[in-house]
Amino acid sequence: MNHHRRPVLLGCGVLTDQSPDSYVWLQRAFMRSTCQVRPKSVITDGSDAVALAVETVLPQSNHRICSCHLERGIREHLDGYSAKAGFRSLMFEDSCSPVEFEERWHSFVASHRTASNLEWLLKMYVRRELWAAAFVGDKFFLGMVTDQSTECLCLSSGLRTGFSEDMTLLALLRRVDFRCKYMRAQEAELDEEADKSRVALTTEHKCLEEDAARSFTPANFAMVLEEIKALDDFEIVDTLSSSSDGSGDKVYTLDLHGELYNVLQSPGGDDQQDVFKCSCRKMERDGLPCRHILHVLEHERGSSIPRSCKLGWLQRQGGTRYQRLGVTLGRQVFDLASQDADEFEEIRGFLQDWLQQRNYSARDIADMSGADF
Template sequence: MAPPQIDRAESDAVLQELRRREDEDDCENFHHYELDAEHRLKNLFWADVDSRLGYLFHGDVVVFDTTYRTNNYGMPFVPFVGLSHHRTPTLFGCGIISDQSLDSCVWLLRVFLTPVHERPKSVITDGGDAVVAAVKIVLPDSNHRICSWHVEQAIEEHLHGASTRNEFRSLMCDACSPAAFEERWYGFMAKHRTAGNQRWLDGMFVHDKFFLGMASDQRAECLATRLHTGLHGAMSLPDLLRHADACAYGLRRDIAALDAEADRSRVELTTGHRRLEESAARWFTPANFYLLREEIKMIDSFEVVEAMARGHPTFGKKVYTVVFRQRRGVLFHVECSAGEAVRCSCRKMEREGLPCRHILCAMRHNGSSRIPDCCALGRMRRRGDTKSERLDEMEELGRQVFDLASEDAHEFKEFLEGWLDDRNAGLRGSGAIDVVDSNAAEDADSVTPEAKKTKLIEG
């Protein structure tokens, strides 16, 4: 049965409101639509400026589902959502399509990418054949997987027997190295692959791909639940637009509140690696810090049994072999390259965006107590907490300066005391204890750590 045709007055009202937003509110707001042969609304996508900015920060993983038919025309409502730096939902835009055909899905994906240009690293979708095919056409270089809820629904169809299904679920959820996963996966395929399920099983092999830890966490994928809650089959298109606006506002309000709370709060340090934990607390939002702290807790269960250099002595790599103390035959290899590039054979950093216990163990072995920049992705960090970032920068710079100053500690101590006296006198004279010249602050921020070090050493 074909869905009812969209009322012309409703579609005109929605399009008129979206045009007004671009003309009057912000020209960076975006919408695009497609009409059918009778000039009635067929497909629609819209994204306001905040959604587009959100995509710039958090658009590396995008989740969307075309299976919700929640309006009086039976048209799928498709919000594009992602995971914020607080691991909460964030909205990138919304679409309404006339059906779940390949043409409609391709149109929607292409329009979604029109105002943002950057392609996501990974996409999580429902399991519809048209959606899967559209992702391959429009995003051939992006990682793609079907969300856990849809995978669970398809298990009954593609795998037979309770033990086979449980073995598959274990494969999808257990944490192990890529090599161990491949061994288990190909063993499973050899036993249970058939002509009917081979294509479906091939789409499940995403163990070492970047999905921010959502590959085995069904709850984390339910990002669009809030946007679908409250929808009903009698809802008009203007009502649907207002509902999406209200949900988007609520999601952004929640993120802003978490930003403010993160800047005010100080997490409790509970591990025996205080300086490393302090560094992580400064860099990361609380939600990501708590995940990383679990890795910090595990450091003492591992040890470095070998460290060897490869390649050029300055620009080459250093490889640490890390062993699990309780099972010494389980080895992991951590590579540290020039420029602080770090990677581990477990590939947790590549999958989830947070450093693993093996990398942290190698850092401890190397005498480092600070999370390197390459292990602190921007999308995991606190927003606006520039003081913490400056403290990290000055702490590292201070170590270098004090190391040099130790050769003549008395002279350097006199220099610091004189500098502090002059600084305090200047502040008292101006009366501006808490006021900072914004231009001077910007200039100070633009100076590189190397230039700061040179200035401190020279004078």
């Protein structure tokens, strides 16, 4: 998912079957293409073969079943509002611990199991660590756990339409290539729109809101804005400092109707902004600052959101015309050149010569500036 919360297509593979061995091969091929850089988190459709492959090839990555596929199971195997709402609460309520999950699950099964859904319920229980919020709620999934529309869009990447059984392999690859180009062009357009966009400030917290609007892309700013709107709901009931002069770590305790949250503020050192962490772990899960950290910032009269609460690739990619031109033009050149080996070598040779000449010119200027006249 890119900084506009839109899907990025890194690659695709064509398999002759859906066996575990085929998926293991596919994931290992993907790892070779990324020079063995392992994904932090993986979301799959939950099939046994895919899950086994992830466990084999990517055992250290966070793994979760797509909520879209879980919803299909809910609609197919559970009847009535109470049953469906009960299962969804186990999916999304991250305040539930693994021990509490066990208690709630057995109560849920006792109330809603039937002869037709018992096998599915047993399967879901065996896989509970791949979908229940008690097990995946604190893991890094960029907020996609509760954003099913984005999740489904990212998983499909628009590739699941336009296929037919009689399609040739060449036609399939052409469609994938076309989709890649379309997605890259769309990202470039969104970059340009984001750089040009200006939002009207709507809250009383002008400094934080303005900094968020300037820092994040519109899609991510919309999510941060919801946190800014809710920061007044809390009250700081206690503040602890690790040093008598207040220069060390500080822990703020926030209260909302008896529910407590702890925000840790650590000094960033020389010329560095302070680092903030919250017990709600929203930054660790979603990559965006929570309302509790924002409340502390407002309490301390902070004028901006610290860098520790801004993942670089969720922000705008540059606000100048030069940067927009460089990103867009460079992407177009390399996309076209990559289709022909000779053209690619020609472009690369040109750029190497240009860089070499620039380096020589830079050294000449440096020598001249240091010479005695």
